[in-house]
Amino acid sequence: MTQTIAKGPEELADIARRARIQILDAVAHAKGGHVGGPYSAADMLAALYFDILNIRPDEPDWPERDRFVLSKGHSSIALYTMLALRGYFPVEELRTFDAINSRLQGHPDVTITPGIDMSSGSLGLGFSGALGMALGAKAQGKDFMTYVMLGDGECNEGVVWEGAHVGARYGLDNLIAIIDHNKLQQFGWRGETVAERITPYTDNQLADRWRAFGWHVLEVDGHDIAAFLTTMDDAKAVVGSPVAVVAHTIKGKGVSYMEGDYTWHSKVPTDEQFAIAMHELGADSGGEQ
Numbered sequence: 001m002t003q004t005i006a007k008g009p010e011e012l013a014d015i016a017r018r019a020r021i022q023i024l025d026a027v028a029h030a031k032g033g034h035v036g037g038p039y040s041a042a043d044m045l046a047a048l049y050f051d052i053l054n055i056r057p058d059e060p061d062w063p064e065r066d067r068f069v070l071s072k073g074h075s076s077i078a079l080y081t082m083l084a085l086r087g088y089f090p091v092e093e094l095r096t097f098d099a100i101n102s103r104l105q106g107h108p109d110v111t112i113t114p115g116i117d118m119s120s121g122s123l124g125l126g127f128s129g130a131l132g133m134a135l136g137a138k139a140q141g142k143d144f145m146t147y148v149m150l151g152d153g154e155c156n157e158g159v160v161w162e163g164a165h166v167g168a169r170y171g172l173d174n175l176i177a178i179i180d181h182n183k184l185q186q187f188g189w190r191g192e193t194v195a196e197r198i199t200p201y202t203d204n205q206l207a208d209r210w211r212a213f214g215w216h217v218l219e220v221d222g223h224d225i226a227a228f229l230t231t232m233d234d235a236k237a238v239v240g241s242p243v244a245v246v247a248h249t250i251k252g253k254g255v256s257y258m259e260g261d262y263t264w265h266s267k268v269p270t271d272e273q274f275a276i277a278m279h280e281l282g283a284d285s286g287g288e289q
Helices: 008-028 038-052 075-087 091-096 126-141 158-169 205-212 225-236 273-280
Strands: 069-070 146-151 174-181 218-222 244-250
Touching: 008 038, 008 075, 008 091, 008 225, 008 273, 038 146, 038 174, 038 225, 069 075, 069 126, 075 091, 126 146, 146 244, 146 273, 158 273, 174 225, 205 218, 205 244, 205 273, 218 225, 225 244
Parallel strands: 069 146, 146 174, 174 244, 218 244
Antiparallel strands: none
16 A cells, blocks of 8 residues: 555645744754755655655655655755654654754765665765666566656766766666756855855756756746646656656745845854744744644
């Protein structure tokens, strides 16, 4: 029996809102961590974990489960939050994030955290691991899907394009790469001033590059959950080719002063900023849902 939990777009949006509250609370409590990237990914992760993925939280190692790899592993708190809300471990454990004895480290660790399919953090290598999972499924005649989420800045890594070449050559139609195209990265690609950053890829360059490597490419607003669900259905229907879903998102989505500001890639809020964010997300300053 599968354990997907079909949710409507409104319910999924509320799960993403609750996740953003928990993410900021965990980062503030740890006094370190990433916020901007987790916030740009939250809506898509809610759709994945509460609708799309065929998983069993009470049986994390179920052999027939769909695999999910967060290749942009520095956004781990977003993944941990979704796993907690889905029932892999208690939500209260999120407050142990990044503590030395915690199961919830700054980057995902497959050896200690329920629900993690691959350790990640070295940019591009999570994508390579997901590629191997999809290849392995084909070799063993397994019909589970493998999903992997990359950052657009991560796509600067050469290993991503080596993997993209291999995925197309093997026709891995059981592999879907979701690119969180929030158009901002922490370092590099400065704008006209030191205080500005420009997108890692301009215009249609990112989508065109995936097409050039032989992938079927779909584009979607990563914050429009209904559109994302439809796009993922379309992606699963593709035969003979891996699929790249280029999801256009906003870094820091959900909090007014964070949106579109690259400095919130990794930053701890002040008490005042924390209170403002919690109010905007519909919670009190204690971070309650």
